[in-house]
Amino acid sequence: MKKRTILLKICSLILVLGYFSGLFTAASAYAQEDILTITQNAGYQTNEFYKPKASIVIDAQTGQVLWEDNPDLKWNPASIAKLMSVYLVFEAMEKGQFTLDTTVKATDNDQAISQIYELSNNSIVSGVNYPVRDLLYATLVQSSNVATVMLANLVTANDEAKFIHMMNDKAKELGMTNSTFYNCSGAETGSFNGYYKPEGIDQNADNVTTARDLAILSYHLLKNYPDTVTYTSPTQITIMENTPYAEVLENHNYSLPGLAYGYEGADGLKTGSSPTGGFNYAATAKRENTRLIEIVLGVGDWEDQEGELQRHAFGNAIFDQAFATYEYKQLLTKGNNTINKEEIILDQDFYGLIQKNTEPTFTLSADKVTIDNGLAQVSPTIKAPSATFKYEKKLKALQNSVLKKTGKKKNASSTFFVNGLLIILGLLFAALSKLFKKGPNQSKKFNLLSTLSVLFILAGIILSIYTVVVGPFI
Incomplete structure (x- = not known):
């Protein structure tokens, strides 16, 4: 008894040690997959100061997670919030509210916003009509705050607060459980000098979301409105061509092919930066049949503009790992x-x-x-x-039932006749076995007849089931 107790204790100890050893090994393996290490091993010059606060990579077709690090950390996405505004613009066009050729007449407020130096913008002149198509390019290529406001006001007939509520309602609908929007462009309302002021919305609040939620938004945006990449992929584009208001826009997504951190297959989505959010990046790239989406949040510090480039190093590195591993x-x-x-x-x-x-x-x-x-x-x-x-097999049974309906019933009838005959013979042998059981010294005959009775009845039942499920066997 003592030996058995000792043996059980030894086995328990081995199991416990094995469990914690496994945890340690897993933790060590995870540590080796640190995003900083991955990026440095990919050949990029970076350090701990620039390490992202959160990141995620998902497959754009299936929504499956290929990489994640603090994906549910709440963060200020800055201008990546424009993706939600663009989603609502595309949705409004899908509903027939307006088209890409619809024009928006700029107001004095729009012109005033475009001249706020602290905000990312494009040139807007009061009284000029700007096509929706060009405003989308301004929003997604130039990251223009005024273009985003003009599009939002078009969707809601200038009800600024309504658009914010629409953003939050859409976030809930898409499954973005940790997101709250307070403005349409990523710049807090207070920075618009009173020219953009959604009624009842906190002017000093930053938008809040997570890497996971932005990946969910990007997934639905690309799935429902794949033309989005038309507006996120140009490295440079001219809007309002052949007019006195023509303007060349430059893309800040340096991972687009041909730019500083050019990445094969990259064609979107959006960058964003702010004093509280640091440098952020939502990206998509496609190689052969595989399209991936990634979110990188909180690279570096607003005071060090090197973070604007470093976000692309981290994004490219985890893209490389995902593309090399999955297809x-x-x-x-x-x-x-x-x-x-x-x-x-x-x-x-x-x-x-x-x-x-x-x-x-x-x-x-x-x-x-x-x-x-x-x-x-x-x-x-x-x-x-x-x-x-x-x-x-189910399909075969269905085919057999069709054959019966088209005149080939003889096989089924013959089969059921044989099945019935087997069952009748079984019952006959059962009756005979009872007769032999009553006579003296008839145990052997009784046993034989009983056995035959059971076999014939079982055979009849099994073959009947087979005929119903699979089809006639003769």
């Missing part, structure tokens, strides 16, 4: 497939995210097939990719 591809073809030793028939081709140089594994549940890639969804409102299927 979005076709995993199954429409039609017949064998999954987990089950013969199934897919209604359509099935695409998903998978680690490179690995074989996918799948789960069959009800009528859905999903991939087991170990990746979490960025939000519970974004479902993992799946495809509907039918089991091949």
